[in-house]
Amino acid sequence: MSVIVEADPTRAETLRSALGPGVPVLGSIDDLRRHLDAHPGEDAVVLGPSVDQESAFVLSDAMRIARPSLGIVLVRRRIDTPLLVDALRAGVREVVEERNLAGVNDAVKRVRDVAAAMRQRSNHGDGEESGRGVVVTVFSAKGGCGKTTLASNLAASLADGGRREVCLVDLDLNFGDVAIVLQLFPAHTLADAVPLMENLDLPAVAALLTPHSPGLSALVAPVEPGSAETVPASLITTIIGLLREQFAYVVIDTPPAFTDHVLAAFDQSELIALLATLDIPALKNLKLTLETLDLLNYPRERLRVVLNRADSKVGLALSEVEKTLKVPIALHIPSSRAVPASINRGVPILLDDPNHPVSLAIRQFGEEHVLPLTRAGSEPIPSNLRADRRGLLRRRSKA
Ligand SMILES: Nc1ncnc2c1ncn2[C@@H]1O[C@H](COP(=O)(O)OP(=O)(O)OP(=O)(O)O)[C@@H](O)[C@H]1O
Numbered sequence: 001m002s003v004i005v006e007a008d009p010t011r012a013e014t015l016r017s018a019l020g021p022g023v024p025v026l027g028s029i030d031d032l033r034r035h036l037d038a039h040p041g042e043d044a045v046v047l048g049p050s051v052d053q054e055s056a057f058v059l060s061d062a063m064r065i066a067r068p069s070l071g072i073v074l075v076r077r078r079i080d081t082p083l084l085v086d087a088l089r090a091g092v093r094e095v096v097e098e099r100n101l102a103g104v105n106d107a108v109k110r111v112r113d114v115a116a117a118m119r120q121r122s123n124h125g126d127g128e129e130s131g132r133g134v135v136v137t138v139f140s141a142k143g144g145c146g147k148t149t150l151a152s153n154l155a156a157s158l159a160d161g162g163r164r165e166v167c168l169v170d171l172d173l174n175f176g177d178v179a180i181v182l183q184l185f186p187a188h189t190l191a192d193a194v195p196l197m198e199n200l201d202l203p204a205v206a207a208l209l210t211p212h213s214p215g216l217s218a219l220v221a222p223v224e225p226g227s228a229e230t231v232p233a234s235l236i237t238t239i240i241g242l243l244r245e246q247f248a249y250v251v252i253d254t255p256p257a258f259t260d261h262v263l264a265a266f267d268q269s270e271l272i273a274l275l276a277t278l279d280i281p282a283l284k285n286l287k288l289t290l291e292t293l294d295l296l297n298y299p300r301e302r303l304r305v306v307l308n309r310a311d312s313k314v315g316l317a318l319s320e321v322e323k324t325l326k327v328p329i330a331l332h333i334p335s336s337r338a339v340p341a342s343i344n345r346g347v348p349i350l351l352d353d354p355n356h357p358v359s360l361a362i363r364q365f366g367e368e369h370v371l372p373l374t375r376a377g378s379e380p381i382p383s384n385l386r387a388d389r390r391g392l393l394r395r396r397s398k399a
Pocket residue numbers: 140142143144145146147148149150172254255256308309333334335336337339340341343358
């Protein structure tokens with residue numbers, strides 16, 4: 001349910017016309033507080049242009065602790081960056097311009113989706129306790145091996161049409177394409193977390209997510225290339241920590257490089273899926289990656305090697321590959337033209353064609369390697385001496 005606060009009758013009617021005739025209109029924040037006490041199921045509040053900004057922020061700040069699932073949509077005559085920063089800091093979920101009535105309606109829908117997800121999670125949450133979400137990172141040091149394909153389809157498979165709450169995070173901060181692959185039109189990206197930094201809390205992170213399909217949300221990468229430098233690795237640690245409080249599974253897509261952001265994700269991952277294709281450069285990179293992760297003390301039992309396009313007729317025998325790498329291959333994803341076709345359509349193949357061999361392979365990987373994991377079974381890897389680890393990587397890359 002949603003409610004509008006707007007003292008001006010004409011503006012109130014305009015807002016009501018956007019949201020539907022059944023939505024109640026209240027004249028003041030005091031009225032709203034009484035209304036909220038009487039209606040614990042309310043999950044979206046639209047504060048109209050006449051509501052004083054300071055009172056809106058005070059209310060929002062109080063509600064993120066008292067009622068974290070309640071989303072506040074602030075409607076203003078004009079929007080600028082300082083207003084957006086202050087609003088996000090106060091825990092306002094969405095700020096929309098008064099003339100953008102469709103935007104108000106969309107914002108209320110997003111806020112209600114987040115509220116529904118939060119309620120569902122706290123009601124049954126698939127059995128996990130809060131804070132026990134499992135983190136899976138998909139990585140390969142070589143570009144184009146299929147990381148985004150695996151991450152997006154694995155996330156869709158784990159969400160299973162709404163059975164579980166899953167968040168897909170795009171850590172490819174400069175060239176991330178999760179938004180394109182899932183055909184999302186995000187209102188926010190990971191870059192919006194930067195001004196919030198230590199004020200970041202669960203409702204603030206939830207406000208940055210874009211819902212995709214039942215059970216599946218995404219935290220997409222910044223739109224501007226070059227944003228990676230503005231995002232400190234500690235922020236990634238905070239974001240993953242918050243997301244795992246809310247989501248049963250957090251699946252992380254990565255850039256093809258050992259960045260500080262990737263290391264921050266590895267530190268919190270119960271499972272790291274390492275991808276390669278059946279060609280010598282990709283396999284050489286995979287071998288180097290395995291050696292590097294050994295050097296950084298990531299336990300081998302958290303690593304899974306995945307071969308993508310594994311049936312390509314390139315003359316390399318799988319058994320030879322396993323022998324050379326000295327690790328078992330956990331998953332073979334077959335090569336199929338249906339994969340790029342699904343990407344062009346903006347629908348993960350797993351949702352579009354659940355019985356396709358690529359979909360079946362990825363679902364099986366989820367069932368065998370991800371669903372049995374619990375966070376309780378593996379403590380986060382202590383990230384002491386992070387600077388030394390970077391030094392280690394630098395020395396290694398020069399060697
Ligand atoms: N199993 C497959 N069969 C056929 N094509 C595939 C398969 N997996 C991935 N592709 C194609 O390979 C290309 C690269 O895939 P993807 O974007 O998932 O790789 P990536 O590792 O995320 O790349 P980047 O390093 O650029 O982020 C895409 O065009 C995708 O459609």
